[in-house]
Amino acid sequence: MSAHTPRYRLADRVVHKNESIRTHMLSLAAGLQGVIALGRGDPDLPTPAHIIKAGQEALEAGATHYTPPQGLPELRKAICAKLHRENELAYTPEEVIVTTGAQEGIYVALLALLNPGDEVLVTSPGYTSYHQAVELAGGVAVPVPIYQKDNFALTAEAVRAKITPRTRILCLINPSNPTGSVTPRTELEKLAQLAIEHDLMVISDEIYERIVFDGHMVTSFASLPGMKERTITLNGFSKAYAMTGWRVGYMAAPRELIAVMSEIHHGLTICAPAMSQHAALAALAGPQQCVEEHRQVFSERRAFFRRFLDKLGLTYGEPQGAFYLYTNVSALGMRASEFCLWLLQEARVMVFPGTLFGDHNDDFVRISLLQPMPKLHEAADRMTQAIAKLAG
Numbered sequence: 001m002s003a004h005t006p007r008y009r010l011a012d013r014v015v016h017k018n019e020s021i022r023t024h025m026l027s028l029a030a031g032l033q034g035v036i037a038l039g040r041g042d043p044d045l046p047t048p049a050h051i052i053k054a055g056q057e058a059l060e061a062g063a064t065h066y067t068p069p070q071g072l073p074e075l076r077k078a079i080c081a082k083l084h085r086e087n088e089l090a091y092t093p094e095e096v097i098v099t100t101g102a103q104e105g106i107y108v109a110l111l112a113l114l115n116p117g118d119e120v121l122v123t124s125p126g127y128t129s130y131h132q133a134v135e136l137a138g139g140v141a142v143p144v145p146i147y148q149k150d151n152f153a154l155t156a157e158a159v160r161a162k163i164t165p166r167t168r169i170l171c172l173i174n175p176s177n178p179t180g181s182v183t184p185r186t187e188l189e190k191l192a193q194l195a196i197e198h199d200l201m202v203i204s205d206e207i208y209e210r211i212v213f214d215g216h217m218v219t220s221f222a223s224l225p226g227m228k229e230r231t232i233t234l235n236g237f238s239k240a241y242a243m244t245g246w247r248v249g250y251m252a253a254p255r256e257l258i259a260v261m262s263e264i265h266h267g268l269t270i271c272a273p274a275m276s277q278h279a280a281l282a283a284l285a286g287p288q289q290c291v292e293e294h295r296q297v298f299s300e301r302r303a304f305f306r307r308f309l310d311k312l313g314l315t316y317g318e319p320q321g322a323f324y325l326y327t328n329v330s331a332l333g334m335r336a337s338e339f340c341l342w343l344l345q346e347a348r349v350m351v352f353p354g355t356l357f358g359d360h361n362d363d364f365v366r367i368s369l370l371q372p373m374p375k376l377h378e379a380a381d382r383m384t385q386a387i388a389k390l391a392g
């Protein structure tokens with residue numbers, strides 16, 4: 001028997017086209033000292049103390065076993081109360097599944113709904129896990145372009161142009177990752193009309209819903225007339241409560257679908273981590289001031305970095321929500337992917353190109369504001385110096 005490394009025969013659908021630049025950048029960064037990472041989507045702020053305490057107490061009290069697959073009944077009840085209070089949504093605990101992060105919900109929903117060749121509309125740029133999940137579920141991801149001139153708002157007109165007899169699902173991420181745009185209610189109403197006309201299901205990912213600025217409001221898609229029956233709402237604790245590592249999110253949907261999705265969820269992860277569910281319950285039941293405090297921190301960082309980009313003469317989509325600045329670097333005479341590699345080497349600042357988010361053109365970078373203010377100042381100084389060299 002030879003000890004050769006076997007040649008793995010991969011399924012075609014798992015070959016992911018855009019990842020190579022991310023891998024390349026991460027390995028470059030690993031060899032550099034003092035890189036300031038403005039690429040990731042993981043809040044740098046700590047999980048609030050009362051939530052950590054609830055997780056610790058749960059562990060000590062023996063929450064180290066499986067929970068009911070759909071999630072702790074008291075957590076599902078608290079989720080329903082939240083959806084009612086904040087989102088004008090009326091769900092019962094039987095219509096909710098607690099998932100291992102909203103990420104799992106994406107897969108569960110698409111695995112439940114797709115047959116081979118079914119088409120799913122996803123924004124370009126967008127959160128690429130959707131593209132990947134669609135492909136793994138045997139569907140076809142159809143990009144719907146969104147443009148800087150529209151402040152990256154998804155328009156019903158662009159969606160309509162991509163609908164075919166095979167279209168089954170529209171994926172909405174509101175507020176958007178990577179652009180931070182919030183789809184206005186008027187546009188959501190037009191999308192609701194399209195969903196009825198073309199018998200579409202909608203996956204509404206509202207994970208950034210509580211991080212909005214300048215009075216922008218997120219309308220939960222399922223709260224629009226007639227949409228509850230057609231919508232799977234995804235949400236979670238990672239962004240609002242800085243709980244990415246706890247891995248807990250949830251989905252709300254019509255009961256008939258929940259029955260099918262519960263089976264898939266059970267097959268994938270059995271249940272979300274027990275201690276994390278207790279922590280999530282504390283997040284919902286406890287004081288909400290921490291969410292506002294985090295939002296304020298992001299708001300200050302956003303204001304600072306916007307002023308910096310304005311000074312550089314770089315444009316970006318008006319960030320109405322989330323914690324990203326989707327920035328056009330074409331004025332610097334480079335493709336965005338080239339710029340990211342250059343910036344990493346020249347300034348030791350890491351941002352990711354829009355192509356990693358399925359962008360149809362290579363002009364944008366996503367800058368995430370998930371570093372403390374002194375680091376953002378330092379990143380801005382380094383970027384200024386590097387860009388000055390370009391001009392010279």
Ligand code: PLP
Pocket residue numbers: 041100101102103104127173177205207235236237238244248249
């Ligand atoms: N949905 C969107 C739009 C995201 O940006 C992310 C993470 O960045 C997720 C879902 C996954 O969130 P979670 O940590 O709850 O799995």
